[in-house]
Amino acid sequence: MSRPQLRISSRQFRANIESVRDRIAPSALMLVVKDDAYGHGLSWVVEVAESVGVEWFGSYDVRSALDVRRVAGGAVRVFAWATSTDTEIDDALVQGVDLGVGTAEYLGRIIARAAALGVIARVHLKIDTGLHRNGVLREDWDDVVADARAAEVAGLLEIVGVWSHIAEASDAEDDEAQAVFLDAVRVVDDAGSAPAWQHLTASAASWWRPELRGTLSRIGAFCYGVRSADGPELDGIRPIASLVASVKAIVEGEAVVDIGSFDGLPSTLAGSPVGTPGGARELRRIDHTSSVVQGWPGMAAGDEVHLFGAGAHGEVSATTLAERIDTVGEEILTRLSVRVRRVVVD
Structure with missing residues (x-):
């Protein structure tokens, strides 16, 4: 990817x-x-x-x-x-x-x-x-x-x-x-x-x-599948989209992933949980064109990190991320740049 x-x-x-x-x-x-x-x-x-x-x-x-x-x-x-x-x-x-x-x-x-x-x-x-x-x-x-x-x-x-x-x-x-x-x-x-x-x-x-x-x-x-900010989960409703980026390097035991603030990911989301092959890990830092994620056992270049989604890999929803920076889930989705490919998976 x-x-x-x-x-x-x-x-x-x-x-x-x-x-x-x-x-x-x-x-x-x-x-x-x-x-x-x-x-x-x-x-x-x-x-x-x-x-x-x-x-x-x-x-x-x-x-x-x-x-x-x-x-x-x-x-x-x-x-x-x-x-x-x-x-x-x-x-x-x-x-x-x-x-x-x-x-x-x-x-x-x-x-x-x-x-x-x-x-x-x-x-x-x-x-x-x-x-x-x-x-x-x-x-x-x-x-x-x-x-x-x-x-x-x-x-x-x-x-x-x-x-x-x-x-x-x-x-x-x-x-x-x-x-x-x-x-x-x-x-x-x-x-x-x-x-x-x-x-x-x-x-x-x-x-x-x-x-x-x-x-x-x-x-x-x-x-x-975007719930209201500060609102409860919705019966029968789940996020339809997951934001995924690949690990491009391992540096000092942490994963450098191929997405950054220039791709529309707010730098203020640093500290959020994201999903990895090893489960939920902390998003340590968001730079311009890449981000740093807390490492996990056996991590390797090419592994996928889920920045937000339905929670299958330990990630949280777009709205949960938005609540950290006092905004709404729609903004997390709509600010993603054209470099982020939209891919229909099923």
């Missing part, structure tokens, strides 16, 4: 998806694939997910949404929620991408582009439930809904969803957010009919707060 590898399990990914769907039913799963599917590779993720019947993908931006559409074709629904340029709006509308709308200005641009192209835009209106992450304020909501309904009558728009983000900071705050959300849905319903797709929750709230789920749940991290 000449380069570090992120070894990814299709089998475990499929199992995680099934566990998530069983947990959130009857809410439908929207598999979030932002950041190149959390560093696992968007094309592979979409292909596997579609093969087990995933029908909704959340892409964050239009560029990634178009990548999903290219891989999956027209049979799936793709949702892009980042505010986009007019050119991106055009691309999204032509390719049938649903757009998340969090401002009156963005709604106006989508309506204008739909009129120019002669197509019907599918939109999900976003209410600000208190997180202040690009959502329409409650005092502006009625006017935005009225504008969207007028565009529907004109044949330019279809309100297919209402959505929002919540802080997941406390049950009380999330309950308050749900009350705002349900009131926003009522306003849309009163102005026409309730949209089929209502989505408020992401991974953690979808998993533990069933009363908050709508007809659709946006879940990314849990499907990839």
Whole structure:
């Protein structure tokens, strides 16, 4: 193995998806694939997910949404929620991408582009439930809904969803957010009919707060086996990826492995446990292009060291590493450089 590898399990990914769907039913799963599917590779993720019947993908931006559409074709629904340029709006509308709308200005641009192209835009209106992450304020909501309904009558728009983000900071705050959300849905319903797709929750709230789920749940991290920072392990969910590097030299009884901070491994992770043929050992030091690992009996050049994974070799998960440096497991995965080869192993 000449380069570090992120070894990814299709089998475990499929199992995680099934566990998530069983947990959130009857809410439908929207598999979030932002950041190149959390560093696992968007094309592979979409292909596997579609093969087990995933029908909704959340892409964050239009560029990634178009990548999903290219891989999956027209049979799936793709949702892009980042505010986009007019050119991106055009691309999204032509390719049938649903757009998340969090401002009156963005709604106006989508309506204008739909009129120019002669197509019907599918939109999900976003209410600000208190997180202040690009959502329409409650005092502006009625006017935005009225504008969207007028565009529907004109044949330019279809309100297919209402959505929002919540802080997941406390049950009380999330309950308050749900009350705002349900009131926003009522306003849309009163102005026409309730949209089929209502989505408020992401991974953690979808998993533990069933009363908050709508007809659709946006879940990314849990499907990839990445638990919440400081959160418990998840029944039926395991990491689908392991980061593996080879021993390239033995120096003074310790193993020098072929991965370093230039590969995206944070140098602040020194002191963490990693998996070796001799079991768990300490990651002594992380240099620019290599790292030093505590030795084990019989170690030799070419031995494999598991920096994180499912624990089969004594390593810990990406989230457990992330907790050491006060971040989340997704960051450990998404910061890996292109030198780390993504390899599907089963």
